[in-house]
Amino acid sequence: MLAAGDLVDEFAAGRVARAVADAAEIRLLDRAWAGVLTSPVANRDERRSAEIAQRSLVAEFATAVRVSEWTASRLLGEAHDLCRRFPAAVAALEEGRISRQHLAVIHDAGGSLLDDDARGAFVAAVLNRAVTLTPGLLKPVARILADRYAERPVDDRCAEAAAGRRVEVCDLPDGVSQLVFNGPATLVHGIDDRLTAQARQIIADREADATGHTVPDVDSAPPRDTRTLAQIRADLFTDLLLCGAPSPQLGDGLEAIRAVVQVTVPVLRMAGASDEPIVLAGYGPVDSETARRLAAGARGWERVMTCPTTGTPVAVDRYRPGKALQRFLRARDEGCRFPGCTRPVWRADLDHTIAAADGGPTTPGNLAHLCRRHHTLKHATAWTVHQQEAGVLVWTSPHGRRHTDIPRPTVRFEPDDDTLSRRSVFHEPWLFTPEDEDDTDRPEF
Template structure:
């Protein structure tokens, strides 16, 4: 009669948890498919509205995306992708749509397949291939998608699409080069992920240059002069200087032999009390070829470079981007462009009275030491006064124009549409109550909006698709959508000094 050991029971429990997790993931995928179907329904409503007002096509779509973005608390870009994926599933990917509904594919798989299918759809529209090619594409892609990761599925789908439409490797690379971009994503603890999508040969060249420069830094720090060097008086015309030695001169090696030099120093101090006193006054003593030299204790020695290979590469990357000049083909205005950030920090922190974290506006906390260093290299800082609740109420350098702008930049930090993180220097200042309709240019009627969200309120947008915004007494902005919903965007609470 078979008996179950503790190990067998443990294995059985682990299998149960794994099976339950896989099933839950399948159900999540099925629900994602249902959500995509709802987006297809919304697209149909959108198309009906556009057919009535074709002139306002862009405004209608912006309003739709903004509504779903605010309601679902997701970024505008993510909603754009979600609508595009849903449209692709509905229009020309019935087999993928069915697998998605069954939970066989995740939303990540669907996104990769939908993007690759755009190549096939474009070729069909241009009559480059027959409409039946899309079915072949689905069949070939699903074989891999149902057995492998989304990333591998994406690579496979792009290869299949290129082969089916007869696209050469040169054409694929030229098309892919159009997708080059640079993005920033905030991480924890004051770090951010800077991602550059570049042609592979350029990325490889950049990596190689960084590696060779890093290797040179490491080599240089290994070969650099010793930390302790003798001191000679510049007044003595017969004095010996470091440059008097060749690097291969045996006497030069004596500088680095601190243990032997200390021993010589002790022998020298035992011979004469005056020498001992001089040793105490001057610091460490070195003996070289029968002569004795003392190190000046006032000399500040450079600390050892203890950075790792990855840290050196990151520092070189930063130096090249922020301090390097653009290529000669872009001289002029480009050469004067520098990196720009906005920092909010308490005056007490700048003075060193406390170590409260500053704020890298639009991104997150910034350590106080970095904020102080930035403040020391910049001018034009403006004091801001806060009330007992911590709300910004006035600035001591207020003027009808720039003073108000400084105030608003400090208060808003980023676009004031719910969920948008576009920094204020890339936004426009908007009148919540339209200026053309009597809205005053006052702090309590102004706020920063990025161009995409500013366009939602534009007077040219028809009323059925136009958004409105109202600023409350606490600085929050309440948005009212065309569907009658209200979305509130509270002001950042940590603004103290800019």
């Protein structure tokens, strides 16, 4: 029987083989679709003949693999677009450097880039990130990079997209229907966070009730709540829409829970001196009007100072007093620091990389956010982690595989000469210790 490490090697090799096979399929579909495309100068009869040929081809591909003609048509058209406009990304898939899911993220993010040079620069930049990120973590990075090369400003694109906001009902089998809401990302992420926070409060209250501390008369207590987190979120969503307020059942103070979203606004953008993107953590660029509205209602501002050449957060302060170190780490990490995890920082614990009991200091170079699942994994299994440098975590699996996790602001940062020159005029003395008083050795901000 193969050892676990050998099975992991075999699994990884299989994924590479699958990527190579996916690339071969994309190239095959491209050749098939290119053979039935109409010439731009074709006359009416030629266009009609090409249309019939396309329908026949779609039908044959669909019946060969038992998919709908709509699916076959989408696969053929998508493959042609990938090979025509994203050849470098298809080549990376063919080499096994990325997966089909990575390619889909790149295609979705860069699909609206019409200029060939801009799209090529975007693909080159995003591939550098894709080889080290999961598709889920690559998605917001790809959106930010695509925004840098977009022909239209993000405010115009967001306004146009928001104008198409809608709610739809999709009927499903067995007496179930699906309610689909398409709206601004900040609102959707806020709704999702608030539902989760309220659901977790209900679960915490019912667990306290189960200990007997809050329900002295067991005979008169209501039936025990056994709903899952997903079920409670759905019930809260229903209550809020139909009743205007959550039905707490076993939860107290649910109306006081507010949504949490993390939006980063570059100071030069606020001053009108830069077009750097405004970023919703875990999603990507959002429009400036949404950012202004969120800022107007914020209880306090956190100022994040970043290195002008790497984008790494180096310090955080705030105009209201608070826990400076925690604010810094929230800005740096944005989420759980296990490779591939997307859970946000407010759903994660601050963990000492080297345990405090073993002498580990409480400093940025020994702290990182871990969700409960990966916090447990670190302490209860043979997984280990060390910080190669402050904020750069190197995880080692039980079978010796090393995985490096870099802070997300650094991953998505791409230097821009004009922005760098503007940043060079900023000097922040409070960032430096007395030993850094010599201006000749001081980094430029």
